Amino acid sequence: MSGVRVLVGTHKGAFILTSDGQRKKWKVSQPQFGGLEFYHLKGSPADPNRIYASQVSDWFGQVMHRSDDGGRTWQTVGNEFKYDGDTGTHQWYDGTPHPWEFKRVWHLEPSLTDPDTVYAGVEDAALFRSTDAGQTWQEFAGLRGHGSGPRWAPGAGGMCLHTVLLDPADPGRMVIAISAAGAFRTDDAGKTWRPINQGLRSEYIPDPNADVGHCVHHVAFHPSRPDVLFMQKHWDVMRSDNAGESWQEVSGNLPSDFGFVIDVHAHEPETIYVVPIKSDSEHFPPEGKLRVYRSRMGGNEWEALTKGLPQRDCYVNVLRDAMAVDSLDPCGVYFGTTGGQVYASPDGGDSWAPIARNLPAVLSVEVQALP
Amino acid sequence: MIRVVLPHHLRNLAQVEAEVTLQVDGPITQRTVLDALEARYPMLRGTIRDHDTQIRRPYLRLFACQEDLSHDPPDTPLPEAVASGKEPLLIIGAIAGGWD
Numbered sequence: 001m002s003g004v005r006v007l008v009g010t011h012k013g014a015f016i017l018t019s020d021g022q023r024k025k026w027k028v029s030q031p032q033f034g035g036l037e038f039y040h041l042k043g044s045p046a047d048p049n050r051i052y053a054s055q056v057s058d059w060f061g062q063v064m065h066r067s068d069d070g071g072r073t074w075q076t077v078g079n080e081f082k083y084d085g086d087t088g089t090h091q092w093y094d095g096t097p098h099p100w101e102f103k104r105v106w107h108l109e110p111s112l113t114d115p116d117t118v119y120a121g122v123e124d125a126a127l128f129r130s131t132d133a134g135q136t137w138q139e140f141a142g143l144r145g146h147g148s149g150p151r152w153a154p155g156a157g158g159m160c161l162h163t164v165l166l167d168p169a170d171p172g173r174m175v176i177a178i179s180a181a182g183a184f185r186t187d188d189a190g191k192t193w194r195p196i197n198q199g200l201r202s203e204y205i206p207d208p209n210a211d212v213g214h215c216v217h218h219v220a221f222h223p224s225r226p227d228v229l230f231m232q233k234h235w236d237v238m239r240s241d242n243a244g245e246s247w248q249e250v251s252g253n254l255p256s257d258f259g260f261v262i263d264v265h266a267h268e269p270e271t272i273y274v275v276p277i278k279s280d281s282e283h284f285p286p287e288g289k290l291r292v293y294r295s296r297m298g299g300n301e302w303e304a305l306t307k308g309l310p311q312r313d314c315y316v317n318v319l320r321d322a323m324a325v326d327s328l329d330p331c332g333v334y335f336g337t338t339g340g341q342v343y344a345s346p347d348g349g350d351s352w353a354p355i356a357r358n359l360p361a362v363l364s365v366e367v368q369a370l371p
Numbered sequence: 372m373i374r375v376v377l378p379h380h381l382r383n384l385a386q387v388e389a390e391v392t393l394q395v396d397g398p399i400t401q402r403t404v405l406d407a408l409e410a411r412y413p414m415l416r417g418t419i420r421d422h423d424t425q426i427r428r429p430y431l432r433l434f435a436c437q438e439d440l441s442h443d444p445p446d447t448p449l450p451e452a453v454a455s456g457k458e459p460l461l462i463i464g465a466i467a468g469g470w471d
Contacts, residue, residue, distance in 0.1 A: 036380060059430040059464045060380060060418040076384060076414035080422045 004326055005070065005368045006334055007051065008342055009038035012360035014053060016071045019355070023332055023346040026355040032074065033065070040321055040364040042108045043070075047115035048368050052134060054105035054120070062104055066134045070370075077134030081105070081122055084141035090124065091153040100124045100144065107321060109164035121161035125152060125178040127190070140190040143176070148195060148212045155179035155215050155234075162320055163219045167226040175229065175244060180215035183231065185244055196244030200233060217260045218320045222269035230272050230299070232262040232320075237274055239299050250299020255286045261323035265348060266331040270298040273325075273333060273349060275318040284315040292335070294349045308352035309343065316341070321364035328369055336362025373404055374459035378431075381419070381462065385412040390459060399454035401433060402445040419462060434461040 006017040006026075013031035032038075036057050044050040053065040053074070062081065065074045081102045092098035103123040111117035116133040126144050128137040152159060160179055167173035172189040175196070182197040195211045205213040215234035222228065231238040231247065236257050238247040251257035258279035265271035272295050278286045285291065290309045293302040316339035326332035333349050336342045340359040345352045372392040382389065393407045402425070409416045420427055425445070427433070432441040436450045436458050452458035 033380075033383065057380070059378075059428065060384075061421075061428055063384065063414075063418060079417045082423070 003370045004328070004332065005043070005048070005370055006324075006342065006344070006355070007041040007043065007053075007071070007364075007366045007368070008336055008356070008359065008362055009040050009053070009321075009364035010336075010340070010360040010362050011037055014038040014041055014055075015356065015359055017342065017355055021328060023326075023328075023344060026344075028356050028359075029071070032071065036060075036063075038363065039104060040107050040366075042110055042366045043368045044110040044115040044118075045112050046110070048370055050110070050115040050133075052108045052110060052118050054108055056104040062102070064105070064134055078130070078136050081120070081126075081128055081137050082139070083126060083144070084139040085145070088145070089150055090159060091151060093154060095153075097150065100126070102126075103158060104160075106160040106162045107164055109166060112166055112168055119164045119166070119174075121164050121176060123158040123160040124154075125159045125161040125181060127161055127164065127174075127176055129190070140186075140193075142191050143184060143186070143193040146184075146193045148181070151212055152178065152181035153213065163216070165219060165221055165226070165229075168223045169226055173226070173243070175219060175221075177216040177219045177231075179217065180213060180234075182212050182214040183216055183219060183229075183244055196240075197247070198245065199240075199247030200231075200238060201236070201249075202234065204234070218262050220263050220272070222264045222266075225269045228269065228298070230262050230264060232259050232274055234258065235279070237262065237299060250295070252295070252300035252302055254293055254302050255291075259318070260320040261318050261335060263323045263325050263333070265333075266325045266327045267329060268296070268331075268348075271296050271348070272298060273323065274302075275323070275335060277317060283317050288312055288314050290314040290316065290337075292333070292345075292349055292352070305345075305349045305352070307350065308345075314339075319363055321366075322362050324365050324367040326367045326369045332367065334365050334367050336365045338362065372456050373399060373407070373453065374456055375404065375408055376459045376461045378462060378464040380464070381415060384414050384418065387412070392456075398446075399449050400446050401440065401443065401449065404449065404460055405445075430465040432463045432465060434463055435459070 008015040013034040016029040041053040049070045051067040055063040087100040089097035107121040109119040120128040127140045163177035165175040200214045227243040229240040237251045239250045256276040292305040316337035323335040333345045338361040342356040
Protein backbone atom coordinates (compact mmCIF):
# COMPACT_ATOMS: atom_id res chain seq x y z
CA MET A 1 0.00 0.00 0.00
CA SER A 2 1.60 3.23 -1.15
CA GLY A 3 -0.86 5.78 0.12
CA VAL A 4 -4.29 7.29 0.24
CA ARG A 5 -5.89 9.73 -2.18
CA VAL A 6 -8.92 11.76 -1.15
CA LEU A 7 -10.94 13.31 -3.97
CA VAL A 8 -12.79 16.43 -2.90
CA GLY A 9 -15.45 18.15 -4.99
CA THR A 10 -16.14 21.73 -3.93
CA HIS A 11 -18.18 24.72 -4.90
CA LYS A 12 -15.12 26.22 -6.58
CA GLY A 13 -13.04 23.41 -8.00
CA ALA A 14 -11.73 19.95 -7.25
CA PHE A 15 -8.90 19.13 -4.86
CA ILE A 16 -6.84 16.00 -4.31
CA LEU A 17 -5.46 15.29 -0.84
CA THR A 18 -2.74 12.67 -0.51
CA SER A 19 -1.04 10.90 2.35
CA ASP A 20 0.85 7.75 3.16
CA GLY A 21 -0.72 4.83 4.96
CA GLN A 22 -0.32 6.50 8.33
CA ARG A 23 -2.77 9.19 7.24
CA LYS A 24 -1.20 11.80 9.51
CA LYS A 25 0.47 14.20 7.09
CA TRP A 26 -1.46 15.39 4.08
CA LYS A 27 -0.66 17.28 0.93
CA VAL A 28 -3.35 19.42 -0.69
CA SER A 29 -3.24 19.81 -4.46
CA GLN A 30 -3.68 23.03 -6.34
CA PRO A 31 -7.30 23.60 -7.40
CA GLN A 32 -8.31 21.52 -10.37
CA PHE A 33 -10.51 23.64 -12.66
CA GLY A 34 -10.64 26.37 -10.01
CA GLY A 35 -13.77 28.48 -9.87
CA LEU A 36 -16.13 25.82 -11.17
CA GLU A 37 -18.41 23.58 -9.17
CA PHE A 38 -17.54 19.90 -8.83
CA TYR A 39 -20.46 17.83 -7.65
CA HIS A 40 -18.56 14.56 -7.52
CA LEU A 41 -15.33 12.79 -8.37
CA LYS A 42 -14.77 9.07 -8.01
CA GLY A 43 -12.02 6.63 -8.88
CA SER A 44 -12.46 3.26 -10.54
CA PRO A 45 -12.13 0.28 -8.21
CA ALA A 46 -10.66 -1.61 -11.16
CA ASP A 47 -7.99 0.99 -11.94
CA PRO A 48 -7.22 3.63 -9.30
CA ASN A 49 -5.58 5.90 -11.87
CA ARG A 50 -8.91 6.22 -13.65
CA ILE A 51 -10.97 9.01 -12.10
CA TYR A 52 -14.23 10.49 -13.35
CA ALA A 53 -15.38 13.98 -12.41
CA SER A 54 -18.56 16.01 -12.84
CA GLN A 55 -18.14 19.77 -13.27
CA VAL A 56 -21.14 22.02 -13.62
CA SER A 57 -21.81 25.74 -13.72
CA ASP A 58 -24.65 28.09 -14.58
CA TRP A 59 -22.46 29.59 -17.30
CA PHE A 60 -21.19 26.56 -19.18
CA GLY A 61 -23.48 23.75 -18.08
CA GLN A 62 -22.32 20.19 -17.55
CA VAL A 63 -18.73 19.26 -18.33
CA MET A 64 -17.31 15.80 -17.69
CA HIS A 65 -13.68 15.02 -17.06
CA ARG A 66 -11.64 11.86 -16.94
CA SER A 67 -8.15 11.31 -15.62
CA ASP A 68 -6.05 8.27 -16.53
CA ASP A 69 -3.15 9.17 -14.27
CA GLY A 70 -4.65 9.60 -10.83
CA GLY A 71 -5.65 13.22 -11.29
CA ARG A 72 -2.38 14.64 -12.60
CA THR A 73 -3.93 15.43 -15.96
CA TRP A 74 -7.50 15.51 -17.21
CA GLN A 75 -9.29 15.21 -20.49
CA THR A 76 -12.77 16.39 -21.28
CA VAL A 77 -15.19 13.59 -22.17
CA GLY A 78 -18.79 13.48 -23.32
CA ASN A 79 -21.33 15.77 -21.72
CA GLU A 80 -24.44 14.90 -23.70
CA PHE A 81 -27.04 13.27 -21.47
CA LYS A 82 -30.04 12.71 -23.68
CA TYR A 83 -33.11 11.10 -22.20
CA ASP A 84 -34.17 8.00 -24.09
CA GLY A 85 -37.49 8.37 -25.89
CA ASP A 86 -40.41 10.37 -24.58
CA THR A 87 -39.22 12.46 -21.66
CA GLY A 88 -42.66 12.67 -20.08
CA THR A 89 -43.33 14.77 -17.00
CA HIS A 90 -42.76 14.70 -13.26
CA GLN A 91 -44.33 16.93 -10.63
CA TRP A 92 -43.02 20.44 -10.27
CA TYR A 93 -42.79 22.14 -6.87
CA ASP A 94 -46.34 23.43 -7.26
CA GLY A 95 -47.67 20.00 -8.15
CA THR A 96 -48.10 20.69 -11.86
CA PRO A 97 -46.61 18.39 -14.52
CA HIS A 98 -43.15 19.48 -15.61
CA PRO A 99 -41.11 17.98 -18.45
CA TRP A 100 -37.91 16.17 -17.59
CA GLU A 101 -34.92 18.46 -18.22
CA PHE A 102 -31.28 17.50 -17.78
CA LYS A 103 -29.51 19.84 -15.39
CA ARG A 104 -26.40 18.20 -13.94
CA VAL A 105 -24.62 15.03 -12.89
CA TRP A 106 -24.78 14.57 -9.13
CA HIS A 107 -23.03 11.25 -8.68
CA LEU A 108 -20.60 9.05 -10.58
CA GLU A 109 -20.26 5.37 -9.80
CA PRO A 110 -17.50 3.57 -11.69
CA SER A 111 -18.00 -0.11 -12.42
CA LEU A 112 -16.49 -2.51 -9.92
CA THR A 113 -14.71 -4.43 -12.68
CA ASP A 114 -14.37 -2.35 -15.85
CA PRO A 115 -12.55 1.02 -15.77
CA ASP A 116 -14.32 2.13 -18.95
CA THR A 117 -17.80 1.65 -17.50
CA VAL A 118 -19.25 4.30 -15.22
CA TYR A 119 -22.77 5.14 -14.06
CA ALA A 120 -24.06 8.70 -13.66
CA GLY A 121 -26.97 9.77 -11.49
CA VAL A 122 -28.39 13.00 -12.83
CA GLU A 123 -30.93 15.77 -12.23
CA ASP A 124 -33.74 15.61 -13.41
CA ALA A 125 -33.61 12.14 -11.98
CA ALA A 126 -32.33 9.46 -14.29
CA LEU A 127 -29.53 6.93 -14.45
CA PHE A 128 -27.05 6.92 -17.32
CA ARG A 129 -24.13 4.66 -18.15
CA SER A 130 -21.05 5.01 -20.28
CA THR A 131 -19.14 1.96 -21.47
CA ASP A 132 -16.53 3.93 -23.40
CA ALA A 133 -14.78 5.75 -20.57
CA GLY A 134 -17.19 8.64 -20.53
CA GLN A 135 -17.29 9.51 -24.21
CA THR A 136 -20.98 8.69 -24.68
CA TRP A 137 -23.84 8.13 -22.26
CA GLN A 138 -26.99 6.03 -22.50
CA GLU A 139 -29.99 6.22 -20.19
CA PHE A 140 -31.61 3.34 -18.32
CA ALA A 141 -35.03 4.55 -19.39
CA GLY A 142 -36.82 1.77 -17.53
CA LEU A 143 -36.24 3.63 -14.27
CA ARG A 144 -37.83 6.91 -15.32
CA GLY A 145 -40.51 5.07 -17.25
CA HIS A 146 -41.44 2.29 -14.85
CA GLY A 147 -44.69 3.96 -13.85
CA SER A 148 -44.29 6.17 -10.82
CA GLY A 149 -42.19 8.82 -12.58
CA PRO A 150 -45.06 11.29 -13.08
CA ARG A 151 -45.47 11.38 -9.29
CA TRP A 152 -41.84 12.17 -8.50
CA ALA A 153 -41.11 15.68 -7.28
CA PRO A 154 -37.89 17.61 -6.68
CA GLY A 155 -36.42 18.14 -3.24
CA ALA A 156 -35.14 21.58 -2.32
CA GLY A 157 -31.88 20.85 -4.12
CA GLY A 158 -33.54 19.57 -7.27
CA MET A 159 -34.82 16.20 -8.40
CA CYS A 160 -31.51 14.41 -8.23
CA LEU A 161 -30.48 10.80 -8.51
CA HIS A 162 -27.67 10.88 -5.96
CA THR A 163 -26.97 7.31 -4.88
CA VAL A 164 -25.90 4.34 -7.02
CA LEU A 165 -25.05 1.06 -5.29
CA LEU A 166 -23.64 -1.75 -7.44
CA ASP A 167 -24.08 -5.19 -5.93
CA PRO A 168 -20.69 -6.95 -5.96
CA ALA A 169 -22.33 -10.37 -5.70
CA ASP A 170 -24.99 -9.88 -8.37
CA PRO A 171 -24.10 -7.81 -11.46
CA GLY A 172 -27.78 -7.53 -12.29
CA ARG A 173 -28.72 -5.76 -9.09
CA MET A 174 -28.46 -2.03 -8.49
CA VAL A 175 -30.03 0.21 -5.89
CA ILE A 176 -30.45 3.90 -6.57
CA ALA A 177 -32.03 6.75 -4.63
CA ILE A 178 -33.70 9.96 -5.68
CA SER A 179 -34.61 13.06 -3.75
CA ALA A 180 -37.55 13.27 -3.38
CA ALA A 181 -38.88 10.06 -4.88
CA GLY A 182 -37.25 7.34 -2.80
CA ALA A 183 -35.16 4.23 -3.37
CA PHE A 184 -35.48 1.92 -6.37
CA ARG A 185 -33.97 -1.41 -7.34
CA THR A 186 -33.31 -3.34 -10.47
CA ASP A 187 -32.58 -7.07 -10.52
CA ASP A 188 -32.07 -7.34 -14.27
CA ALA A 189 -29.16 -4.97 -14.89
CA GLY A 190 -31.30 -1.89 -15.30
CA LYS A 191 -34.04 -3.04 -17.66
CA THR A 192 -36.83 -2.90 -15.09
CA TRP A 193 -37.09 -1.08 -11.78
CA ARG A 194 -39.43 -0.86 -8.84
CA PRO A 195 -39.72 1.31 -5.73
CA ILE A 196 -38.32 -0.19 -2.52
CA ASN A 197 -39.78 2.18 0.05
CA GLN A 198 -41.98 -0.07 2.18
CA GLY A 199 -41.57 1.00 5.79
CA LEU A 200 -40.45 4.54 5.09
CA ARG A 201 -42.72 7.09 6.72
CA SER A 202 -42.60 10.75 5.72
CA GLU A 203 -45.02 13.16 7.35
CA TYR A 204 -44.31 15.83 4.72
CA ILE A 205 -46.16 13.99 1.94
CA PRO A 206 -49.93 13.53 1.75
CA ASP A 207 -49.74 9.78 2.36
CA PRO A 208 -46.83 9.30 4.78
CA ASN A 209 -46.53 5.65 3.74
CA ALA A 210 -46.72 6.16 -0.02
CA ASP A 211 -44.67 3.96 -2.31
CA VAL A 212 -42.85 7.00 -3.75
CA GLY A 213 -42.29 10.58 -2.67
CA HIS A 214 -39.82 10.07 0.18
CA CYS A 215 -36.85 12.40 0.44
CA VAL A 216 -34.02 9.90 0.69
CA HIS A 217 -30.72 11.68 1.29
CA HIS A 218 -28.27 8.81 0.96
CA VAL A 219 -28.02 5.02 1.08
CA ALA A 220 -24.97 2.89 1.90
CA PHE A 221 -24.09 -0.76 2.27
CA HIS A 222 -21.13 -2.96 3.09
CA PRO A 223 -19.95 -4.78 -0.03
CA SER A 224 -19.90 -8.10 1.80
CA ARG A 225 -23.59 -7.77 2.68
CA PRO A 226 -25.33 -5.98 -0.18
CA ASP A 227 -28.77 -6.96 1.11
CA VAL A 228 -28.27 -4.87 4.24
CA LEU A 229 -28.96 -1.24 3.37
CA PHE A 230 -28.60 1.81 5.57
CA MET A 231 -30.44 5.02 4.71
CA GLN A 232 -30.31 8.59 5.91
CA LYS A 233 -33.70 9.96 5.02
CA HIS A 234 -34.75 13.61 5.32
CA TRP A 235 -35.80 12.59 8.78
CA ASP A 236 -35.08 9.10 10.11
CA VAL A 237 -32.12 6.77 9.81
CA MET A 238 -33.42 3.53 8.33
CA ARG A 239 -32.21 -0.03 7.82
CA SER A 240 -33.24 -2.83 5.52
CA ASP A 241 -32.09 -6.43 5.85
CA ASN A 242 -33.70 -7.62 2.65
CA ALA A 243 -32.33 -5.35 -0.10
CA GLY A 244 -34.98 -2.74 0.48
CA GLU A 245 -38.09 -4.94 0.54
CA SER A 246 -38.86 -3.42 3.94
CA TRP A 247 -37.27 -0.80 6.18
CA GLN A 248 -37.10 -0.22 9.92
CA GLU A 249 -36.15 2.98 11.68
CA VAL A 250 -32.86 2.81 13.62
CA SER A 251 -32.51 6.47 14.63
CA GLY A 252 -32.44 5.45 18.29
CA ASN A 253 -30.72 7.98 20.54
CA LEU A 254 -29.42 10.35 17.86
CA PRO A 255 -29.74 14.03 18.84
CA SER A 256 -31.35 14.63 15.43
CA ASP A 257 -32.54 12.02 12.99
CA PHE A 258 -32.04 14.48 10.12
CA GLY A 259 -28.81 14.50 8.16
CA PHE A 260 -27.36 13.84 4.76
CA VAL A 261 -24.45 11.39 4.94
CA ILE A 262 -24.37 7.78 6.02
CA ASP A 263 -21.57 5.27 5.57
CA VAL A 264 -20.41 1.83 6.69
CA HIS A 265 -17.08 0.81 8.25
CA ALA A 266 -14.88 -1.00 5.75
CA HIS A 267 -14.31 -4.07 7.95
CA GLU A 268 -17.27 -4.06 10.37
CA PRO A 269 -20.54 -4.36 8.47
CA GLU A 270 -22.61 -3.41 11.51
CA THR A 271 -20.62 -0.25 12.24
CA ILE A 272 -22.21 2.79 10.62
CA TYR A 273 -21.69 6.55 10.71
CA VAL A 274 -23.96 9.57 10.38
CA VAL A 275 -23.60 13.29 11.06
CA PRO A 276 -26.79 14.60 12.68
CA ILE A 277 -27.92 17.99 11.43
CA LYS A 278 -30.64 20.14 12.95
CA SER A 279 -33.63 20.59 10.75
CA ASP A 280 -36.05 21.48 9.30
CA SER A 281 -34.94 25.09 9.18
CA GLU A 282 -31.35 25.42 10.36
CA HIS A 283 -29.29 22.74 8.65
CA PHE A 284 -26.30 22.92 10.95
CA PRO A 285 -25.17 20.65 13.80
CA PRO A 286 -27.26 20.62 16.97
CA GLU A 287 -25.86 22.90 19.69
CA GLY A 288 -23.09 24.09 17.37
CA LYS A 289 -21.19 20.83 18.02
CA LEU A 290 -19.87 18.92 15.04
CA ARG A 291 -20.33 15.28 16.00
CA VAL A 292 -20.10 12.11 14.00
CA TYR A 293 -22.31 9.42 15.48
CA ARG A 294 -21.25 5.80 15.27
CA SER A 295 -23.35 2.75 15.87
CA ARG A 296 -21.61 -0.60 16.23
CA MET A 297 -24.95 -2.40 16.18
CA GLY A 298 -26.23 -1.32 12.80
CA GLY A 299 -28.30 1.43 14.35
CA ASN A 300 -30.51 2.23 17.34
CA GLU A 301 -27.62 2.71 19.79
CA TRP A 302 -25.28 5.51 18.83
CA GLU A 303 -22.18 7.09 20.36
CA ALA A 304 -20.96 10.60 19.71
CA LEU A 305 -17.47 10.88 18.22
CA THR A 306 -16.07 14.27 19.14
CA LYS A 307 -12.31 14.01 19.65
CA GLY A 308 -10.71 16.50 17.31
CA LEU A 309 -13.99 17.95 16.04
CA PRO A 310 -15.18 21.47 16.97
CA GLN A 311 -17.53 21.30 19.95
CA ARG A 312 -18.65 24.90 20.01
CA ASP A 313 -19.72 27.58 17.54
CA CYS A 314 -19.75 25.21 14.57
CA TYR A 315 -22.50 25.89 12.04
CA VAL A 316 -21.51 23.98 8.92
CA ASN A 317 -23.37 21.31 7.03
CA VAL A 318 -22.15 17.96 5.71
CA LEU A 319 -23.73 17.20 2.34
CA ARG A 320 -24.93 13.83 1.12
CA ASP A 321 -21.89 12.70 -0.87
CA ALA A 322 -19.34 14.21 1.51
CA MET A 323 -18.41 11.14 3.59
CA ALA A 324 -16.26 8.17 2.64
CA VAL A 325 -14.31 5.31 4.22
CA ASP A 326 -11.01 3.81 3.13
CA SER A 327 -10.18 0.12 3.08
CA LEU A 328 -7.08 0.27 5.29
CA ASP A 329 -6.83 -1.28 8.70
CA PRO A 330 -7.79 0.50 10.87
CA CYS A 331 -10.50 1.89 8.67
CA GLY A 332 -10.20 5.58 7.82
CA VAL A 333 -13.29 7.77 7.81
CA TYR A 334 -13.47 11.12 6.00
CA PHE A 335 -16.01 13.89 5.64
CA GLY A 336 -16.13 17.43 4.30
CA THR A 337 -18.13 20.45 5.36
CA THR A 338 -19.75 23.43 3.75
CA GLY A 339 -17.21 25.47 5.72
CA GLY A 340 -14.40 24.03 3.61
CA GLN A 341 -12.90 21.64 6.13
CA VAL A 342 -12.13 18.01 5.38
CA TYR A 343 -11.78 15.88 8.50
CA ALA A 344 -10.17 12.46 8.63
CA SER A 345 -10.09 9.76 11.24
CA PRO A 346 -7.42 7.09 10.80
CA ASP A 347 -8.91 4.98 13.61
CA GLY A 348 -12.48 4.28 12.64
CA GLY A 349 -13.83 7.51 14.09
CA ASP A 350 -12.19 7.51 17.54
CA SER A 351 -10.20 10.65 16.75
CA TRP A 352 -10.35 13.26 14.03
CA ALA A 353 -8.13 15.93 12.51
CA PRO A 354 -8.65 18.41 9.70
CA ILE A 355 -6.66 17.43 6.63
CA ALA A 356 -7.76 20.58 4.78
CA ARG A 357 -9.09 23.63 6.58
CA ASN A 358 -9.92 26.35 4.11
CA LEU A 359 -11.31 24.88 0.93
CA PRO A 360 -14.45 26.18 -0.76
CA ALA A 361 -17.68 24.57 0.42
CA VAL A 362 -17.26 20.80 0.11
CA LEU A 363 -19.84 18.96 -1.97
CA SER A 364 -18.32 15.48 -2.12
CA VAL A 365 -15.55 13.34 -0.62
CA GLU A 366 -14.29 10.03 -1.96
CA VAL A 367 -11.19 8.09 -0.97
CA GLN A 368 -8.89 5.65 -2.70
CA ALA A 369 -6.41 3.34 -1.00
CA LEU A 370 -3.57 3.10 -3.48
CA PRO A 371 -1.70 -0.14 -4.14
CA MET B 372 -9.84 33.87 -40.70
CA ILE B 373 -12.44 34.47 -38.02
CA ARG B 374 -11.19 35.54 -34.62
CA VAL B 375 -13.01 34.36 -31.50
CA VAL B 376 -12.27 35.35 -27.91
CA LEU B 377 -13.33 32.81 -25.31
CA PRO B 378 -14.01 33.39 -21.61
CA HIS B 379 -11.44 32.16 -19.08
CA HIS B 380 -12.98 28.80 -18.24
CA LEU B 381 -13.58 27.85 -21.85
CA ARG B 382 -10.00 28.79 -22.72
CA ASN B 383 -8.87 26.40 -20.01
CA LEU B 384 -11.18 23.70 -21.28
CA ALA B 385 -9.98 24.10 -24.87
CA GLN B 386 -6.39 24.64 -23.72
CA VAL B 387 -5.97 27.75 -25.85
CA GLU B 388 -4.83 31.32 -25.37
CA ALA B 389 -7.21 34.26 -25.27
CA GLU B 390 -8.02 34.32 -28.98
CA VAL B 391 -8.53 31.52 -31.46
CA THR B 392 -8.72 31.79 -35.23
CA LEU B 393 -11.02 29.69 -37.35
CA GLN B 394 -11.43 28.98 -41.01
CA VAL B 395 -15.14 29.28 -41.77
CA ASP B 396 -16.48 28.53 -45.20
CA GLY B 397 -19.68 30.08 -46.55
CA PRO B 398 -21.71 32.73 -44.78
CA ILE B 399 -20.24 34.06 -41.54
CA THR B 400 -22.97 33.77 -38.92
CA GLN B 401 -23.18 32.88 -35.24
CA ARG B 402 -24.15 29.37 -36.23
CA THR B 403 -21.34 28.78 -38.73
CA VAL B 404 -18.72 30.27 -36.43
CA LEU B 405 -19.87 28.25 -33.42
CA ASP B 406 -20.10 25.14 -35.60
CA ALA B 407 -16.49 25.68 -36.66
CA LEU B 408 -15.42 26.41 -33.10
CA GLU B 409 -17.00 23.19 -31.80
CA ALA B 410 -15.57 21.16 -34.67
CA ARG B 411 -12.07 22.41 -33.87
CA TYR B 412 -12.55 22.14 -30.09
CA PRO B 413 -15.08 19.36 -29.46
CA MET B 414 -14.66 19.72 -25.70
CA LEU B 415 -16.66 22.95 -26.00
CA ARG B 416 -19.77 21.19 -27.27
CA GLY B 417 -22.66 21.82 -24.93
CA THR B 418 -20.88 24.62 -23.07
CA ILE B 419 -21.96 27.51 -25.32
CA ARG B 420 -25.11 26.06 -26.90
CA ASP B 421 -27.46 23.32 -25.82
CA HIS B 422 -26.63 20.03 -27.56
CA ASP B 423 -30.12 19.51 -28.89
CA THR B 424 -31.74 22.90 -29.30
CA GLN B 425 -28.55 24.77 -30.22
CA ILE B 426 -29.89 27.63 -28.10
CA ARG B 427 -27.21 29.80 -26.48
CA ARG B 428 -26.73 29.16 -22.78
CA PRO B 429 -28.46 31.94 -20.85
CA TYR B 430 -25.38 33.22 -18.98
CA LEU B 431 -23.31 33.64 -22.14
CA ARG B 432 -23.41 36.59 -24.51
CA LEU B 433 -21.99 37.24 -27.96
CA PHE B 434 -20.49 40.68 -28.56
CA ALA B 435 -18.70 42.19 -31.55
CA CYS B 436 -17.90 45.70 -32.74
CA GLN B 437 -19.31 47.19 -29.52
CA GLU B 438 -22.67 45.54 -30.20
CA ASP B 439 -24.56 42.86 -28.28
CA LEU B 440 -25.45 40.28 -30.92
CA SER B 441 -26.76 37.72 -28.44
CA HIS B 442 -30.37 38.03 -29.46
CA ASP B 443 -29.82 38.06 -33.20
CA PRO B 444 -31.11 34.97 -35.02
CA PRO B 445 -28.24 32.47 -35.36
CA ASP B 446 -28.22 32.68 -39.16
CA THR B 447 -27.92 36.47 -39.29
CA PRO B 448 -24.64 37.48 -40.96
CA LEU B 449 -22.08 38.74 -38.45
CA PRO B 450 -20.64 42.24 -39.00
CA GLU B 451 -18.26 42.62 -41.92
CA ALA B 452 -15.45 43.49 -39.52
CA VAL B 453 -15.84 40.04 -37.92
CA ALA B 454 -16.12 38.30 -41.29
CA SER B 455 -12.93 39.99 -42.47
CA GLY B 456 -11.03 39.22 -39.29
CA LYS B 457 -10.59 42.85 -38.36
CA GLU B 458 -12.63 42.43 -35.18
CA PRO B 459 -13.10 39.33 -32.99
CA LEU B 460 -16.37 37.73 -31.94
CA LEU B 461 -16.39 37.90 -28.14
CA ILE B 462 -18.01 35.10 -26.16
CA ILE B 463 -18.67 36.64 -22.78
CA GLY B 464 -19.61 34.97 -19.51
CA ALA B 465 -22.23 37.13 -17.81
CA ILE B 466 -20.91 39.16 -14.91
CA ALA B 467 -23.25 37.50 -12.48
CA GLY B 468 -21.44 36.87 -9.23
CA GLY B 469 -24.37 35.34 -7.42
CA TRP B 470 -23.87 34.68 -3.73
CA ASP B 471 -20.13 34.25 -3.99
